[in-house]
Amino acid sequence: MAAGVAAWLPFARAAAIGWMPVASTPMPIPPQDKRKAQDGLIILNVSGTKFQTWRNTLERYPDTLLGSTERDFFFHEETNEYFFDRDPDIFRHILNFYRTGKLHYPRQECISAYDEELAFFGIIPEIIGDCCYEEYKDRRRENAERLQDDEEMDMNNDVTPVNLTFREYLWRAFENPHTSTLALVFYYVTGFFIAISVMANVVETVPCGTLPNRSKEISCGDRYALAFFCLDTACVMIFTVEYLLRLIAAPSRYKFMKSVMSVIDVVAIMPYYIGLVMTDNDQVSGAFVTLRVFRVFRIFKFSRHSAGLRILGYTLKSCASELGFLLFSLTMAIIIFATVMFYAEKGSTASKFTSIPAAFWYTIVTMTTLGYGDMVPKTIVGKVFGSICSLSGVLVIALPVPVIVSNFSRIYHQSQRAEKRRAQRKTRLARIRAAKIRGTNAYMRYKQNGLLIDSLEEASKEAGQALVGKAASPPFESQHHHLLHCLEKTTNHEFVDEQTFQANCMEISVMNKSGSRASSLSSSPHGLSSCCSRRHRKKSSFSLPSTNNQELSTIQIRERPVVNSRSSLNAKLDETVPLKCDEPYITPSMVSLSAPVVTSSDGDSSTTTTAYSQSNIVRVSAL
Amino acid sequence: MSVMGATTLVQTELFQQLLDSDEGELSTVCYRPEGLDRLVQQTKFSKKELQVLYRGFKNECPSGVVNEETFKNIYSQFFPQGDSSMYAHFLFEAFDTHNNGSVSFEDFVISLSIILRGSITDKLNWAFNLYDLNKDGCITREEMTDIMHSIYDMMGKYTYPSMKDSAPMDHVDSFFQKMDKNNDGVVTIEEFLETCQKDENIMQSMHMFDNVI
Numbered sequence: 039m040a041a042g043v044a045a046w047l048p049f050a051r052a053a054a055i056g057w058m059p060v061a062s063t064p065m066p067i068p069p070q071d072k073r074k075a076q077d078g079l080i081i082l083n084v085s086g087t088k089f090q091t092w093r094n095t096l097e098r099y100p101d102t103l104l105g106s107t108e109r110d111f112f113f114h115e116e117t118n119e120y121f122f123d124r125d126p127d128i129f130r131h132i133l134n135f136y137r138t139g140k141l142h143y144p145r146q147e148c149i150s151a152y153d154e155e156l157a158f159f160g161i162i163p164e165i166i167g168d169c170c171y172e173e174y175k176d177r178r179r180e181n182a183e184r185l186q187d188d189e190e191m192d193m194n195n196d197v198t199p200v201n202l203t204f205r206e207y208l209w210r211a212f213e214n215p216h217t218s219t220l221a222l223v224f225y226y227v228t229g230f231f232i233a234i235s236v237m238a239n240v241v242e243t244v245p246c247g248t249l250p251n252r253s254k255e256i257s258c259g260d261r262y263a264l265a266f267f268c269l270d271t272a273c274v275m276i277f278t279v280e281y282l283l284r285l286i287a288a289p290s291r292y293k294f295m296k297s298v299m300s301v302i303d304v305v306a307i308m309p310y311y312i313g314l315v316m317t318d319n320d321q322v323s324g325a326f327v328t329l330r331v332f333r334v335f336r337i338f339k340f341s342r343h344s345a346g347l348r349i350l351g352y353t354l355k356s357c358a359s360e361l362g363f364l365l366f367s368l369t370m371a372i373i374i375f376a377t378v379m380f381y382a383e384k385g386s387t388a389s390k391f392t393s394i395p396a397a398f399w400y401t402i403v404t405m406t407t408l409g410y411g412d413m414v415p416k417t418i419v420g421k422v423f424g425s426i427c428s429l430s431g432v433l434v435i436a437l438p439v440p441v442i443v444s445n446f447s448r449i450y451h452q453s454q455r456a457e458k459r460r461a462q463r464k465t466r467l468a469r470i471r472a473a474k475i476r477g478t479n480a481y482m483r484y485k486q487n488g489l490l491i492d493s494l495e496e497a498s499k500e501a502g503q504a505l506v507g508k509a510a511s512p513p514f515e516s517q518h519h520h521l522l523h524c525l526e527k528t529t530n531h532e533f534v535d536e537q538t539f540q541a542n543c544m545e546i547s548v549m550n551k552s553g554s555r556a557s558s559l560s561s562s563p564h565g566l567s568s569c570c571s572r573r574h575r576k577k578s579s580f581s582l583p584s585t586n587n588q589e590l591s592t593i594q595i596r597e598r599p600v601v602n603s604r605s606s607l608n609a610k611l612d613e614t615v616p617l618k619c620d621e622p623y624i625t626p627s628m629v630s631l632s633a634p635v636v637t638s639s640d641g642d643s644s645t646t647t648t649a650y651s652q653s654n655i656v657r658v659s660a661l
Numbered sequence: 662m663s664v665m666g667a668t669t670l671v672q673t674e675l676f677q678q679l680l681d682s683d684e685g686e687l688s689t690v691c692y693r694p695e696g697l698d699r700l701v702q703q704t705k706f707s708k709k710e711l712q713v714l715y716r717g718f719k720n721e722c723p724s725g726v727v728n729e730e731t732f733k734n735i736y737s738q739f740f741p742q743g744d745s746s747m748y749a750h751f752l753f754e755a756f757d758t759h760n761n762g763s764v765s766f767e768d769f770v771i772s773l774s775i776i777l778r779g780s781i782t783d784k785l786n787w788a789f790n791l792y793d794l795n796k797d798g799c800i801t802r803e804e805m806t807d808i809m810h811s812i813y814d815m816m817g818k819y820t821y822p823s824m825k826d827s828a829p830m831d832h833v834d835s836f837f838q839k840m841d842k843n844n845d846g847v848v849t850i851e852e853f854l855e856t857c858q859k860d861e862n863i864m865q866s867m868h869m870f871d872n873v874i
C-alpha cells in the first residue's frame with residue numbers, strides 16, 4: 039500500500055459505516071489509538087542543506103534509519119535538528135521515498151555512491167520503482183562487471199608466480215600467451231601451422247597440369263601426393279602435441295574435453311588418423327574422402343588467435359533465438375511459396391517444377407534474391423507468384439538481421455571497453471604506486487623528524503629548555519605515523535622503503551651464497567635467483583573489506599602458513615637473519631588519507647611481523 | 662448540512678479559455694476549497710484535523726477533486742483481495758452530493774463529518790442514502806441486492822468458509838425480514854431508522870468509528 043494512500047485510511051474506515059446496518063453480527067472492537075502523537079515537523083540537516091518533513095512521514099517506514107529510533111543517534115541538541123554528514127543531493131531522493139512511497143534512481147548519480155547512501159539509511163534497493171528499476175539494474179550490472187574485470191586482471195598479472203606447478207604453468211601459458219616468451223612462440227607457431235594446413239588443403243585441389251600419358255588434368259594433390267602427405271603429417275603432429283599438452287595442463291580435464299575448442303581440435307586431426315588406419319580399401323575410401331572435408335575445421339582453430347572471431351561466435355550463440363526465428367519463418371515461407379509455384383506451373387509444358395521439393399530450390403534462390411535462373415516460371419500466374427515470392431523474401435530476411443547486428447555491436451563494444459580498461463590500468467597502477475611511495479616517504483620523514491625531536495628533547499631537557507615541536511604534517515597524518523611507530527616498537531621491526539629493501543636483499547643474497555648454507559628458507563625451488571621479485575597472488579582470505587581498498591592494494595600479501603616461516607626462521611636465529619627474499623611480504627599501500635587503510639595496514643604489518651616476532655630486527659618489505 | 666459550501670472555481674473560466682481545445686478535462690479544472698475557517702464552521706472537525714485530512718487528500722488528488730476512477734483506485738488499495746469497485750462506486754454516489762461526477766474536498770469533508778461526528782440519526786440517514794441507489798426514498802430488493810453483492814465482492818475468492826453464490830441473496834432476505842415491517846417489499850427511511858435504533862448491535866457499531874481521525 040502506498041504511503042500516500044495511508045492518509046486515506048480514515049476515509050476507508052468511515053466508509054465502513056455502510057456495512058453496519060446490514061451486518062447481523064456484532065463488530066470487533068476497534069484498536070485503541072494509544073499514541074495520539076502530535077504530528078510535528080522534523081528538521082533534517084544534511085551537510086548544511088535543511089530538509090523538513092512531518093514526523094509521521096518518516097515513521098511510515100519504521101525499519102529504516104529515519105523511521106526508527108536510530109535517528110536519535112544523529113540528533114544535534116544545540117540546533118534541535120538531526121544532522122547527517124552525507125550527500126544532500128542523494129538524500130533528496132531518499133526523502134522523496136518517504137513522501138511518495140516510491141524510490142527513484144537519478145541517472146546522473148554514481149551507482150556505488152547511491153548504493154552506499156541507501157545502505158546507510160537502511161533502505162533496500164529492491165523497492166526502486168518500475169520507472170527507474172531497469173536503469174538501476176543495468177548500471178549495477180555494469181559496475182559488477184567492471185569490478186569482476188579488475189579482479190580477473192589481478193589474477194592474470196604479468197609476473198609469474200614461481201610456485202605454480204608445472205601443470206598450472208603450462209595452462210597459464212596456453213591461456214595467456216603474453217605471460218612468457220615461450221608461450222608466445224608456441225602461439226605463433228601453431229597459428230602458422232594452422233594457416234599452412236588450411237592453405238595446403240586448398241592448394242591440393244587446384245589442377246596442376248596434365249601428365250603426359252593422361253588427357254585429364256590432375257590436381258596438385260595427386261601430383262605431389264607425397265609432399266602434401268608429409269605436410270599434412272607435420273601439421274597433424276603439431277596439432278596432436280598441442281592438444282595433448284592442453285589436455286594434460288587443463289585443470290579440469292572433463293570440462294576441457296567438453297569445451298568447443300577442444301572438440302574442434304579433435305575434429306581437425308581425426309580425419310588424418312582415420313585415414314592412416316584405413317588402408318586402400320576401395321569400399322571405404324569413398325567415405326574416407328568425405329572425412330577429408332572435416333579437415334577444413336582446422337580453420338576454426340584460429341578463433342583462439344582472434345578475439346573478433348570469438349565475438350562473432352558468441353554473438354551467434356546469444357542470438358540463437360533470433361536465428362531460430364529467422365530459420366522458422368523462412369521455412370514456412372519456402373513451403374508456402376513452393377507449393378504455390380508448383381501448382382501454378384503444373385499446367386505449363388516442360389516445366390522444371392516437377393515436384394514441390396524441386397520447387398524449394400526455386401523458392402530459396404528467389405527469396406534470397408539470388409535468382410540463378412535455372413528454374414523460371416513460364417505461366418502468368420507463376421510469374422505473379424514468383425514476384426510476390428521475391429518481394430516477401432527481402433522482408434523476411436531483413437527483419438531478424440538488425441537484431442543480430444545490434445547484438446554483435448553490443449558485445450563488441452563491451453569487449454572494447456574491457457580492452458580500454460586494461461590499457462588504463464597501467465596508468466592507474468602507476469598512480470597508485472606513486473601514492474604509495476609518497477606515503478612511505480612521508481613516514482620516513484616523520485620518523486626522522488621524530489628522532490630529531492627526540493634527540494633535541496633530550497638535549498633540551500639537559501639544557502633545561504623547552505622545545506617547540508615542529509609538526510610539519512597535519513594532525514591526522516602525524517597520529518597515523520605515531521601509530522606505525524608504536525607498531526614498530528612493539529615488534530622490533532622497522533618499515534623501510536622499496537629501494538632499501540632490495541638493496542638489503544642483494545646484500546643478503548651475496549652473503550648467503552658465500553655462506554654456503556643449505557637454504558632451508560627457500561622452500562621454493564627457485565631459491566634466491568628470484569629474490570625480491572614481487573610475487574603477486576591473490577588470497578581471498580585476505581580480502582579487504584571495501585572494494586576501493588582492493589583497488590589500491592594491487593600488490594597483495596602472499597600468505598604463508600605462519601608455522602612454516604617461523605620454524606624456518608627459528609633455525610636461523612643465531613646468524614644474521616637473512617631476509618626471506620623469496621617470500622617478501624609486501625604490505626598494501628599506506629595511502630595516507632583514507633581512514634580504513636589504517637586498519638588494513640595494521641593488519642598486514644601484524645601478519646608480517648608475527649612471522650618474525652622472534653627474530654632480531656629484520657628489514658621487511660616496504661610499505 | 663444545508664449550506665452547501667460554494668467551491669470557488671479559481672480562474673476556471675480563464676483556464677478553460679486557454680486550455681480548452683488541447684488538454685483533457687482534468688487539467689483545466691483546479692478546485693480550491695473555501696477557507697479553512699469556513700470549513701471548520703461547516704463541519705465538526707478541528708482545524709488540525711482538517712489540515713491533516715487536506716494534506717492526505719491533496720497528495721492523492723493534486724487537482725483538488727476526486728473523480729470516480731481515482732476514488733475506486735484508492736479504495737481498492739485497501740482491499741487487494743477482492744473487487745471493491747462496485748462498493749466504491751456506490752460510495753462515490755453517496756459522497757457526490759452535487760451529482761457532478763467529482764467529489765471536491767468540501768463534499769468529502771462534509772460527508773466525513775457526518776459519518777464520524779454526526780448524531781446517530783444523521784449517520785443512519787447517511788447510510789440509508791448510501792443504500793438508496795436511485796434516491797427515491799426507499800430501498801428496493803434489487804438495490805439491496807446490488808449493495809450486498811458489492812460488499813461480498815470485496816471479500817474476494819479466498820474466504821473461509823468458501824463463498825456460496827447464494828450468500829448475498831440470503832443476506833438480503835434476512836435484511837428485509839428484519840427491516841421491512843409492513844412487508845411491502847421496500848424499506849422506507851422510517852422503517853430503517855426504527856429498526857436500527859432498536860437493534861443494539863447496530864447502535865454499538867455506529868459509534869465504532871468515532872475516533873478515527
